[in-house]
Amino acid sequence: MSNCEAAIIGAGPYGLAATAHLRSAGLQTWTFGQCMEFWQNQMPAGMLLRSPWDASHIADPHHALTLDEYEKARSIRLSRPVPLNDFIEYGRWFQRQVVPDLDTRRVQQIQRTSTGFRLMITGGETIEAQRVVIAAGIGPFARRPSLFSATPQSLASHSSDHRDLSCFRGRRVIVVGGGQSAIESAALLHETGADVELVLRRPSVRWLRRSALFHSRYNPFRRILYHRTDVGPAVLSQLVSRPDWLRRLPLGVQQKAAIRSIRPAGAAWLVPRVQAVRITTGRHVINAQPTGDQISVTLDDGSMRWVDHVLLGTGYRVDVSRYAFLSHDIAESLSQVDGYPELDRGFQSSIPGLYFVGAPAAWSFGPLMRFVSGTEFAGRVLAKAAAGNRGARLSAEKLQWARVAKSQSGW
Structure with a gap:
């Protein structure tokens, strides 16, 4: 039977960052998963990252594998904002x-x-591990309003169910939601030739436009107002970027900071792309009735639409019990709050040796954990906690991965 000191479940940004930091700390790791699987299969083609360049690096302990180093290694220049592919x-x-x-x-x-x-x-095969790090992402957590729970997926689906939205070309589609996912999906659907209407509860779309001036590199106060992790509004961003500080504050303060930092909003560069999209604000769906190959949708003002599909850009709701790979014993024994595992300051759950990083860590460490920019804090703190007091020195072999980005192309 094979064994390892630390098994990492997931090979997205958090799983990769966790592996980088744990290996640098001297732990024997075994990482499982398809690399960038969620990003490849459950995000729409043509998507752009909302996060700015400095907040889009996957963290390694030596800062040797940033987007900048990737550009150098491949002799290319990526677009800003960064395209999904x-x-x-x-x-x-x-x-x-x-x-x-x-x-x-x-x-x-x-x-x-x-x-x-x-x-x-x-x-x-069976593998024994002293520690397990869960970095399995948000794939199982897609939030589907109960109103659509019995609706066939052919008529109502979540935005994460689609990689290619061109299948809706020439069809009438209602997009439900007011965040980046919903707004960008509406833009992509329109651009692919669908007849689109965006429906959201808020009285208006919240656009991230005012922060552009503050984010300008010419603004001398930029680094005071916003941390480079770029989560949260001006000033609050500095607190959110320091989860070890945030978690010491009263729970009510933490919750207000989280709500203020992740309110549904769309990037300013989406504004011109949805100008031709019908946007209905201040309304929500109260009834959805499938009829043949169409679905009738009724809003709270009594108005009705007959459409071919409803696309739910309704986000995600963390519930770690939905990770199918957790045994019943682990799922039942795990201390949770509204689906989030309760974690100590080293990302360890109530089950010794079991760690969670990424969105499931947001209840304990704040909204930074929902974004790629949180990989730096999570990786560093996780490695320190998991390695304990070993104080292992890196061997030449363990340093090789950190140097390679600067010495060769990697292809």
Whole structure:
């Protein structure tokens, strides 16, 4: 039976960053997952990252694998904002430097043992791990309003169900939601030839336009108002970027900071792309009735639409019990708050040796954990906690992945 000191479940930004930091700290790791799988399969083609350049790096402990280093390694210049496909390729390049031995098999189940954990792998292999880091992302957490729970997916689907929105060309589509995902989906649908209406509860679309002046590199107060992680409004961004400070504040203050930082909003560069899209504000869906190959949608003002599809840009609701690979024993024993695991200051859950990073860590560490820019804090703190007092020195082999980005192309 194979074994390792730390198993990482997931190979997206948080899983890759966790692996980079844990290996740098001297731990023997085993990382599972398809690299950038969620980004590749559950985000729409043509999408652009809302986060600015400095907030889009996947973190490594030596800052050797940034987007800037990726550009140098490949002798290219990426667009700003970063296109989805380019970010996926950047993540794969990062993976080849940090974890060329990535195990792409799926973890079927994680069980507790007297010495740690047992991982049941697709194909029948069993692996023992002293520690397990869950970096499995938000794929299972898509939020579908109960109103659409019985509606066939052919008539109502979540935005994460689609990679290619061109399948809606020539069809009538209502997009529900007022955040980046909903607004950008509406833009992409319109651009692909669909007849689109965007419906949101707020009295108006919230655009991230006013911050452009404050974010300008010519503004001498930019770094005072906004931390480079770029989560949250002016000034509050500085607090959100320091989760170890934020978690010491009263819970009510933490919750207000989180709500203020992740309110539904659209990037300013989407404004011209939705000018031709019908936008209905201050309304929400109260009834949806499938009829044949169409669906009738009734809003709270009594108005009705007959459309071919409803696309739900309604975000995600964390509930770690929906991770199918967690054994019943682990899921039942895990201390949770509204679906989020309760974590100590080292990202460890109530089950010793079991860690969570990414969006599931947001209840304990704030909204930064929902964004790629949170990989730096999470990786650094996780490695320190998981490695304990080992104080391991890096060998030449363990340093190689950190140097390679500066010495060769990586291709």
